[in-house]
Amino acid sequence: MCGIVGVTGTKQSVSVLIEGLERLEYRGYDSAGIYVNDQTGNDYLVKRVGRISNLKNALTDDIAGTAGIGHTRWATHGVPSEVNAHPQFSADERFYLVHNGVIENFEQLKQEYLADVNFVSQTDTEVIAQLIDRFVVDYKMDTQSAFLKVLHLINDDSSYAFVLMDRETPDTLYVAKNKSPLLVGIGDGFNLVASDAVAMLKQTHTFMEIQDKEVVIVKPDKVTIHDFEGNEMKRDTFRVDMDASAADKGTYPFYMLKEVDEQPAVMRKLVQEYLDEDGRPTIEAGLLNEMKKADRLYIIGAGTSYHAGLVGARMFERLTKIPTQVFISSEFAYEQPIMSEKPFFIFLTQSGETADSREVLVNIKKQGWPSLTITNVPKSTLSREASYTLLLHAGPEIAVASTKAYTAQVALQAILAKALGMTCDQQAATEFDLKQQLGIVAVGMQALVDGKEKLESIASRYLSEPRNAFYIGRGIDWSVALESALKLKEISYVQAEGFASGELKHGTIALIEEHTPVIGIITQDRTAGLTRSNLQEVVSRGASVLTIAAKHLAQPDDTIVLPDVDPLLTPLLSVVPAQLLAYYTSLGKGLDVDKPRNLAKSVTVQ
Numbered sequence: 216m217c218g219i220v221g222v223t224g225t226k227q228s229v230s231v232l233i234e235g236l237e238r239l240e241y242r243g244y245d246s247a248g249i250y251v252n253d254q255t256g257n258d259y260l261v262k263r264v265g266r267i268s269n270l271k272n273a274l275t276d277d278i279a280g281t282a283g284i285g286h287t288r289w290a291t292h293g294v295p296s297e298v299n300a301h302p303q304f305s306a307d308e309r310f311y312l313v314h315n316g317v318i319e320n321f322e323q324l325k326q327e328y329l330a331d332v333n334f335v336s337q338t339d340t341e342v343i344a345q346l347i348d349r350f351v352v353d354y355k356m357d358t359q360s361a362f363l364k365v366l367h368l369i370n371d372d373s374s375y376a377f378v379l380m381d382r383e384t385p386d387t388l389y390v391a392k393n394k395s396p397l398l399v400g401i402g403d404g405f406n407l408v409a410s411d412a413v414a415m416l417k418q419t420h421t422f423m424e425i426q427d428k429e430v431v432i433v434k435p436d437k438v439t440i441h442d443f444e445g446n447e448m449k450r451d452t453f454r455v456d457m458d459a460s461a462a463d464k465g466t467y468p469f470y471m472l473k474e475v476d477e478q479p480a481v482m483r484k485l486v487q488e489y490l491d492e493d494g495r496p497t498i499e500a501g502l503l504n505e506m507k508k509a510d511r512l513y514i515i516g517a518g519t520s521y522h523a524g525l526v527g528a529r530m531f532e533r534l535t536k537i538p539t540q541v542f543i544s545s546e547f548a549y550e551q552p553i554m555s556e557k558p559f560f561i562f563l564t565q566s567g568e569t570a571d572s573r574e575v576l577v578n579i580k581k582q583g584w585p586s587l588t589i590t591n592v593p594k595s596t597l598s599r600e601a602s603y604t605l606l607l608h609a610g611p612e613i614a615v616a617s618t619k620a621y622t623a624q625v626a627l628q629a630i631l632a633k634a635l636g637m638t639c640d641q642q643a644a645t646e647f648d649l650k651q652q653l654g655i656v657a658v659g660m661q662a663l664v665d666g667k668e669k670l671e672s673i674a675s676r677y678l679s680e681p682r683n684a685f686y687i688g689r690g691i692d693w694s695v696a697l698e699s700a701l702k703l704k705e706i707s708y709v710q711a712e713g714f715a716s717g718e719l720k721h722g723t724i725a726l727i728e729e730h731t732p733v734i735g736i737i738t739q740d741r742t743a744g745l746t747r748s749n750l751q752e753v754v755s756r757g758a759s760v761l762t763i764a765a766k767h768l769a770q771p772d773d774t775i776v777l778p779d780v781d782p783l784l785t786p787l788l789s790v791v792p793a794q795l796l797a798y799y800t801s802l803g804k805g806l807d808v809d810k811p812r813n814l815a816k817s818v819t820v821q
Contacts, residue, residue, distance in 0.1 A: 217289050217301070217315040218242040219397065220414050221378040221388045223282035224405030224435025229274065231407070232285035235414035236267050238462055241470075241613050242315075242410060243289030244810050246300035250311040251280030252385035260311065262300040266810075282386055282435075284378050286313040292321075293337030302380075303341040305348035306332060309382050310358075312347075314340040315410060316374035316395040324368060343369075347379065362389050363430055367443065369393075374570060378408050390431040396568040396596060399423040399431065399438055401452055406433050411592075413611050416459035423452050424594055453594060462611040469808040471614035471706070475794050476664050478619045481609045482626055482657040482787070486650055488608050489630045494650035496634035502603045503638040505585050509559035512539040515547055515575050519617040519701065520563035520624060525694035526786045527563075527628030533783060534636035534644040545571035548578065560586040561628075565612060565620040567595020576600055589627055591620050605631065614809045616706050618794050621698060622660075622787050626653060629784060652780055656787045659778035663791045667799075670792055673774065674799035677732045677759055684709050685723070685753075686793070687716035688736035689746055695736050695786045699793030706811045707800040716749040729757040734793075738765040738777065738785035763789050 218239025222231045232249045247270040248262030259278045263269040267287060286301035293299035302311040318324075321339035324346060325332075332345050343365060350361035358381045369375065374394035381387065390397065390408055400407035400415035400422055407415050408431075412422055423438060425431055429448060432439045440448040467473040491497055506512070512531055514524035521543050528539040542552075544562075548571055560579055562572050567590035576586060576597060588601035591609050598604040607623040629649060636644020678684060684703060686696035696713035703711035714723055716735065727733070735750045737743045743764075750760050761774040765785060769776045777788045801808045 218287040219313050219315055219410045220285040221408035223386050223388055226281055228280045228283040232283050233271055236285045236287050238414045240267050240287050243287050245288050245290045245295035247287040248300045248302055249285040250302045251283030253280045254385045262297045264295055284313045284380055291317055292339045299336045299338050303344045305344045310344050310348050311380045312344040313378050315376040319373045320370045366391055388433040392425050393427045397425050405435050412455045413462045420455050421452050423450050471616055471798055471808050474612055474614055474619045478622050479657040479660040481619050481623050482653050484608045485626050486653050490650045496630050498634040503635055506559050506635050507638050510557040511555035512537055512559050514541040514561045515544045515572055516563035517544045517569055517571050519621045522698035523621050523624035524563050526625050529691055530629050530632040530783050534632040535639050544575050548574040558584050562588045562597055563624050564597050565591050565617055567592040567597045615814050616702055625786055652784055655780050659788050667795050670795040671799040674796045675803050678800040679803050681732055684711045684732040686713045686734045689716050689742035690739050692736040692738055695789050702794055702797035706797055706808055716746045719749055727753050727756040727758050731758045733758045734761045736763045736789050737768055738789055743768045763792050
């Protein structure tokens, strides 16, 4: 969940590190630091608590180097502080290390090898830096051998992405990863390392994968890779054609607002990528044939991706007639249910690096079951390790609160469900004019984002003061209620919950007080009247009721009216007002919309 940047071979290393960290700040922003070395005997370590701007303001003109490493931290071991910030370093100040992940056996390593060392920080990272130093100084190992020995001592349950620098070989970055994202960027006379390609796009569009349990030596003019047994690995490069400016805010005050506004374009992009001129899906036949063999689909996700999976399950069952279940990845990883005979797994993940989801993927691969990753990031870990991949094509999503990735996941599941249903000769799938319907969705989304001023007013009136709020709905609307509540709670700190509206009277209604906001989502013909009845129950207890209703079900006093679209696709529209209500509630409270407290974008630890 932290962000790492490293560079060697350029006098602009400080600016490269800072620019890269700014682009990775969504991964963590408790503290930040850089270490740079100019290869003439001068080196500099600067660390600050808080945002990258604090670190940037602490840099003076004399701080320069031709190689360096940087880190932005989401705290795991030890409170956010300069002492616990990375880079961590050895007692003799020879080795400097940045690390993302958790070393599960760091206490054991500390006691066994470093009982005599006076530790400065509370981090597991310092243990690794001190241990490398111990093997180099006391056991006369070279740095690469010491690094490899330490990697062998770290237990397999640990997650890590390491970039190490040695003051005695200041042009070299020693790199390794396990269960945590890291890749190499290939420059012209210089090379880079980072947690995400987006951090390096201003310098290069050419990248090289790093796989788990490899040691990578990065010099200005050369990158070498060895496995843990010492065998040299050959690795082709790949190109990322994303425009660096796609990850910029432009004229927007926050990334989240920009990403909400981009959703109509994402819908059109998915149509362009996955539907032909006649509206037929262009999904790989091999994937569809593999899925057709399944007697049950299992959708795995966390947070927003889990909520998208709840919507997708209804699409798959309706259009393919294949039973579909959705699981929270952190639960499935350690409490696997009794499986069907021919399961097929679908992993939903924005980053492709979610640690809990990867744990599930590792387990099901051992059991020989096929899988698909639906992700926004090509060449990400879950993409590489699954049997198949479908890309969301949503462009960089920087705000911690996911918006366009969620709607892209829902839309792409609809496309896949139609394709699979047609492969299974299901009439419902054949007759589903998805191309036309996604066009209606795109136009409807545009109308909603164009009318955002109304939502700003509603947020100010109803959501700025209450300590809690509720979203309710039935069926597919309940799935959206869960996601809507998550958006509100994570960026505005309102204690928001999503409930099946029929469950209110089974306990939750006890929480209703005068002016408690209750937002009802009403898009399904069969349950519209029931949800309205449940809303009347909370009105009689003093709640302030808001409604998000489909046009053909709307009543004169409904708060927000959505354009009509196929019932399966209503989540693509009903979630947009909820995203904007969360945004404006957070904005009205003066909070940092993009970087809510205690959270990070890419959850790469379990």
